[in-house]
Amino acid sequence: MPPKAAQETDKQSKSSPSTHVLIEDMRKTFDDGSIVACQDINLSINEDEFVVFVGPSGCGKTTTLRCIAGLEIPDSGHVEIQGREVTHLKPKDRDVAFVFQDITLFPHMTVRQNIQFGLDMKTSLSGSEKEEKVREVAQMLGIEELLDRQPSALSGGQQQRVSLGRAMVMDPSAFLLDEPFSALDANLRDRMRIEVKKLQQKLNKSMIFVTHDQEEAMTLGDKIVVMNDGRIQQIGSPYEIYNEPANHFVAQFIGSPSTNLMPCTLEAGRDGISISSGFFELELPPDLADQINGYEGRVDLGVRPEHLELGEDGIFEADIQVVEPHGSRDAVYLTAGDRELVAVVDAGVIPQDRDTIQVDMDIDKIWLFKESGERLL
Amino acid sequence: MTHNTVKASDYAFTLLRYLTLFGLLGTILIPLAFVISVSFRPPEEFFTSGVYLIPKNPSLEAWEQALRFLVEPLKNSLLIASGTTIVSMLIAVPGAYVFGRKEFPGKDIIYYALFVSLLFPHILLIAPITDIWFEIKLYNTVIGMWLALQVFVIPFMIYILRDYFEKLPQNLEEAAQIYGCTEFTAFVRVVLPIAMPAVVAVAFLAFLIGWNEFLFANMLTSGQGPRPAIVELFLLTQGTSGNVYWGRLMAITLVLGTPPTVLYLFARSYLGQAFNIT
Numbered sequence: 001m002p003p004k005a006a007q008e009t010d011k012q013s014k015s016s017p018s019t020h021v022l023i024e025d026m027r028k029t030f031d032d033g034s035i036v037a038c039q040d041i042n043l044s045i046n047e048d049e050f051v052v053f054v055g056p057s058g059c060g061k062t063t064t065l066r067c068i069a070g071l072e073i074p075d076s077g078h079v080e081i082q083g084r085e086v087t088h089l090k091p092k093d094r095d096v097a098f099v100f101q102d103i104t105l106f107p108h109m110t111v112r113q114n115i116q117f118g119l120d121m122k123t124s125l126s127g128s129e130k131e132e133k134v135r136e137v138a139q140m141l142g143i144e145e146l147l148d149r150q151p152s153a154l155s156g157g158q159q160q161r162v163s164l165g166r167a168m169v170m171d172p173s174a175f176l177l178d179e180p181f182s183a184l185d186a187n188l189r190d191r192m193r194i195e196v197k198k199l200q201q202k203l204n205k206s207m208i209f210v211t212h213d214q215e216e217a218m219t220l221g222d223k224i225v226v227m228n229d230g231r232i233q234q235i236g237s238p239y240e241i242y243n244e245p246a247n248h249f250v251a252q253f254i255g256s257p258s259t260n261l262m263p264c265t266l267e268a269g270r271d272g273i274s275i276s277s278g279f280f281e282l283e284l285p286p287d288l289a290d291q292i293n294g295y296e297g298r299v300d301l302g303v304r305p306e307h308l309e310l311g312e313d314g315i316f317e318a319d320i321q322v323v324e325p326h327g328s329r330d331a332v333y334l335t336a337g338d339r340e341l342v343a344v345v346d347a348g349v350i351p352q353d354r355d356t357i358q359v360d361m362d363i364d365k366i367w368l369f370k371e372s373g374e375r376l377l
Numbered sequence: 378m379t380h381n382t383v384k385a386s387d388y389a390f391t392l393l394r395y396l397t398l399f400g401l402l403g404t405i406l407i408p409l410a411f412v413i414s415v416s417f418r419p420p421e422e423f424f425t426s427g428v429y430l431i432p433k434n435p436s437l438e439a440w441e442q443a444l445r446f447l448v449e450p451l452k453n454s455l456l457i458a459s460g461t462t463i464v465s466m467l468i469a470v471p472g473a474y475v476f477g478r479k480e481f482p483g484k485d486i487i488y489y490a491l492f493v494s495l496l497f498p499h500i501l502l503i504a505p506i507t508d509i510w511f512e513i514k515l516y517n518t519v520i521g522m523w524l525a526l527q528v529f530v531i532p533f534m535i536y537i538l539r540d541y542f543e544k545l546p547q548n549l550e551e552a553a554q555i556y557g558c559t560e561f562t563a564f565v566r567v568v569l570p571i572a573m574p575a576v577v578a579v580a581f582l583a584f585l586i587g588w589n590e591f592l593f594a595n596m597l598t599s600g601q602g603p604r605p606a607i608v609e610l611f612l613l614t615q616g617t618s619g620n621v622y623w624g625r626l627m628a629i630t631l632v633l634g635t636p637p638t639v640l641y642l643f644a645r646s647y648l649g650q651a652f653n654i655t
Contacts, residue, residue: 069555070554071551071554071555090554090559091551091554091555092554092555092556092557092558092559096555097555097556098551098552098555100548100551100552101548102546102547102548103546104546104547104548104549104551104552106549106552106553106567106571107546107571108570108571108573117553117556117557118555118556118557120557121556121557121558121562121566122556122557166556170556
C-alpha cells in the first residue's frame, strides 16, 4: 500500500493543476526499434500555453506530436491530457485537433461540410447548432464567403484556414499543428503566423506547433522545445533559448545568422584561466573562472554575431569578406586565422571598401561548450 | 515564304488526321451498319448479290424471334454479370485499399502474386475449375459463375484500384480519425466517396466482363442451367441444323450489346475522372 500512495503523490507533484498536456519518459521507435524517432521525452504544457517544437528534419518533433495526437503509439512512457491517461486511446477519443502539413481537407465535401465533419462524427448537436458553430468559426477566420465552395477552388492559404476552422469548431483541449504553413509562400506564412498567435490568445487554449524554422519558433512560442536526434535539447522561453542555450546544438541552431563557434583551449596559467584560439587569447575574470570548476582542455567558444564588436581596437584582426545588408543592420562576414566568423552591426557602420578590422568581444557575452556539447559557461 | 510552307504542311496534317479518323470510324461503323441492316432483312435477302444497306422488304421477323429466344439467356447474363460485379466489389475495393494504403507483412509478395495471376492465360484454369465445381456442386449454378469469374476479375480490379487509392493525399484518413472516425469509418466516410469515380469505373468493367465472358460460361453451364446469352449466341453460329439464320443472329448481337452501352453512357463521366486524379 504505501509504495502506491507514494507513487500517486509523486505523480501529482509532476502535474500541477494547470498542467494540461503531460508527457513522461516517452520513447518511440520505428522498424522494430532500429530507428529511434524520439526518446526521454518529458514535457508538461499548461492550459493556455503556446508551445513550439523546433529542430532540424528528422529530430523527432513530428513523431512526438503524433504521439500526443494518437496517430502513433509510443513504445514506452505515457501521455496525459487534462489529467487523463490517453497513451493508448484512439485519436478520436483524445479531444485534440490536428492541423497537418499537407492540406488534408476532404476533397469531396464543401468547406462547410469539412468544418462540420468533426461535429457530425463526434457530437449529437442539432443541425442549427452545428450551423451556428460553423458560422462562428468561419467568421473568426474570415472565410464566411467560402463556405459553399469546394476545397479545390481555394488557395493554399485559404485551405489551411479551413483546416484551422475544422480544428477550432471542435473546441478541443489542445491544438496540434504540424508545420501547417510550410507549403505557403513567405508573405502569407508571416500573416498566418500572426493570425495563429492572435487566435491562440483569443481562444486561450494550449497549442503545440511544430516547425523546423527557428525564426517561426521564436516569434510564436511562449515556450520553445528545441529537439535534435530524437531528444529534447532545451525547453525555455524564446529569451532563454536565445540567450542561455543549454548546449552547443541549441546555440548553433537558434538565431540567424547563427552563433560563431570557435574551437579553443582552456588553460590554467599563472594569473588565472585563459582561453586561446590560435589567433586570440582571453583571460577569464575570477568570478567566471570559478564557475568552470577547474575544467581544462578543448572547448568551443560561442558568441552571437551581435556581440562581436568591430572597430579600431580589439583582441584580433580579421579580414572582411562580404558586407551583407539586412535592412537596419549589416551582416559582416569575416575570416580570422582559418575561421569564418560573422558579426552583425548597424547598417552602414562598416565602409564597403574596408579590408580588415579589429574584433573585440565582451567576455560576459561569451559561452563555452565542452567537447560533449554541454554548456560549461 | 516559310510562313506559307508551314501552312501547307498544316493542311496536309489536318487532312491526314481526318482521313485517319474517318478510316477508323469506318472500320467500326460500316460493319455495324450492315449488322443493323441484316437484322431487318427477310431470310431471302441474306445472300442476294449486290451491296445495299436498306433492306428491300424490311421485316421484323428476325427481331421477334431473337427477343423470344433471348428471354432466358438474357436473364442469366444479367444475373451472372451483376452478381459478379457485386461479389468482386465486396472483395476488390477493400482489398485494393489495403494494398494501396496500409502496411502489413508480405504485402508486396501477395500483391505481385495477384498480379502474376493476370499474366497467365486463364484458359489454364478451365479444367481444374470445372472439375472442382462438379465436385462441390457449383457446376451449372449462377453462384458457380460468380465465383469462377472472380479468378481474374478481382486481380484486375485490385490492380486498377490500388493505384488510385495510393495516390490520394497522405494524411486523409488520419485527419478523419482525429475528427471522430475509426479506421473503418474513415474508409467508408472519407476514402470511399473520394474514390467513387474509380469504384464506378471498375464496377463497370466487372459488369462488362461478367456479361461478355465466354470461356468459363461455356464450360461451367449447360442448356439445363443458367447459360448466358453470349454462349447461346455462339452456339447459334455453329448452325447445328442446316443454315444459320443470320438476321436473328445480328439482332441478338445488337440486343447483347445494348446493356453495356447503356451502362457505359451512365458511367462515362466517372470513367473519365477515374483515370486522371488531380
